[in-house]
Amino acid sequence: MFSDIARKFCQVFNLFCCVHVFHAHVGQLHYVVGPSMFPTLNATGDLLFLERFSVRFQKVNVGDIVVACSPENPRVLICKRVLAVEGDSISVLPEPYAQDAAKNVLIPKGHVWLQGDDPYKSRDSRHYGPVPYALLQGKVQLRIWPPHSWKKF
Amino acid sequence: MAEPLWFLAKRSAAAAMICITFTDIVGNFATIQGNSMQPTLQQGHKDFISLLKGDVVFYEKISAPAYKYCRGDVVVLRSPTDPDQLMVKRLIAMQGDWVNVPGSHEIHQIPKGRCWVEGDNGNLSLDSRNFGPIPLGLVKGRVTIKVWPPHRIGRVERVLPEGQVMFTDMHSCVITRSCLEYTFRLGERASYYQGLAAS
Numbered sequence: 001m002f003s004d005i006a007r008k009f010c011q012v013f014n015l016f017c018c019v020h021v022f023h024a025h026v027g028q029l030h031y032v033v034g035p036s037m038f039p040t041l042n043a044t045g046d047l048l049f050l051e052r053f054s055v056r057f058q059k060v061n062v063g064d065i066v067v068a069c070s071p072e073n074p075r076v077l078i079c080k081r082v083l084a085v086e087g088d089s090i091s092v093l094p095e096p097y098a099q100d101a102a103k104n105v106l107i108p109k110g111h112v113w114l115q116g117d118d119p120y121k122s123r124d125s126r127h128y129g130p131v132p133y134a135l136l137q138g139k140v141q142l143r144i145w146p147p148h149s150w151k152k153f
Numbered sequence: 154m155a156e157p158l159w160f161l162a163k164r165s166a167a168a169a170m171i172c173i174t175f176t177d178i179v180g181n182f183a184t185i186q187g188n189s190m191q192p193t194l195q196q197g198h199k200d201f202i203s204l205l206k207g208d209v210v211f212y213e214k215i216s217a218p219a220y221k222y223c224r225g226d227v228v229v230l231r232s233p234t235d236p237d238q239l240m241v242k243r244l245i246a247m248q249g250d251w252v253n254v255p256g257s258h259e260i261h262q263i264p265k266g267r268c269w270v271e272g273d274n275g276n277l278s279l280d281s282r283n284f285g286p287i288p289l290g291l292v293k294g295r296v297t298i299k300v301w302p303p304h305r306i307g308r309v310e311r312v313l314p315e316g317q318v319m320f321t322d323m324h325s326c327v328i329t330r331s332c333l334e335y336t337f338r339l340g341e342r343a344s345y346y347q348g349l350a351a352s
Contacts (some may be wrong), residue, residue: 011206013171014167014170014171016174017167017170017171017173017174018170020170020172020173020174020178021174024173024177031178043266047198058236069288069290070266070288070290071266071267071288071290072264072265072266072288073266074220074266074290074292075220075266092336096158108234109234109235110233110234110235110236111233131288132234132236132287132288132291133230133236134229134231134233134236134291135288135290135291141350152236
């Protein structure tokens with residue numbers, strides 16, 4: 001009787017460990033809400049699958065959509081597009097209205113430049129500067145929900 | 154023949170899952186390389202014999218998801234310049250604090266969501282004096298105990314260098330009860346010194 005309960009407990013604990021390892025090292029589902037990536041992702045919310053290998057092995061390239069920990073609030077995750085990686089120099093508009101106020105930014109070592117697709121509604125690297133690479137959580141691979149706009153990025 | 158092998162493989166896979174989960178959620182061990190935290194933590198080297206001379210510390214990650222860190226804690230963080238590297242530094246200031254940069258007469262206010270970390274060995278440490286305030290999301294855990302060498306086993310204490318930090322917005326960060334007492338005690342001491350200076 002007791003050993004049965006212990007065995008069941010061990011099985012549940014093992015299952016929990018497997019789920020954790022998959023979630024923390026392989027990939028996870030993430031529900032993204034917000035207008036900052038508007039033409040690409042819906043502002044009302046998308047269920048995305050993100051995988052962690054490309055971040056772990058530093059295979060993130062310019063143009064990828066990533067989920068990162070916000071530098072302004074560590075408990076908030078942000079979903080943005082990588083516009084430049086370390087060593088790149090890009091020209092950015094700090095305000096999307098002022099077309100002639102572009103400035104050049106050199107991305108320091110170990111940082112990336114994240115920007116949303118909607119420049120008017122996104123709060124991103126134009127406000128808080130380059131983001132350390134170690135804050136990236138995963139690269140967005142699939143959109144799973146809503147089902148009619150199932151898509152591989 | 155295949156039966157015990159299969160059993161062994163299943164058992165070792167389960168053990169690996171449990172170990173990975175433990176190191177992800179509860180905490181992990183780290184060896185100290187580099188002398189930026191002397192004299193609190195001693196330096197080890199990469200070869201095995203001298204590795205045993207350096208300190209091995211245990212850092213807990215239970216407080217990591219809530220970011221319950223206090224000023225003065227020794228923390229483990231991912232380097233902002235090299236994502237593969239882990240660093241051990243002391244957390245000096247949280248968001249909203251004013252911090253006096255040692256070796257210069259500048260005073261910085263820490264922006265929202267960031268913190269200021271420094272090594273105890275000021276001259277030889279690569280820390281916030283080089284790369285500025287870092288996002289709090291880089292902090293991965295808090296160093297609690299030294300587990301090696303045997304004569305140095307003990308807790309790693311929370312120490313804050315006096316007179317370097319001004320707390321302006323004490324409740325902007327998550328503060329545990331013990332930390333709140335600590336900051337209040339520091340505040341009392343500061344007001345005591347101010348009273349002395351006024352009289």
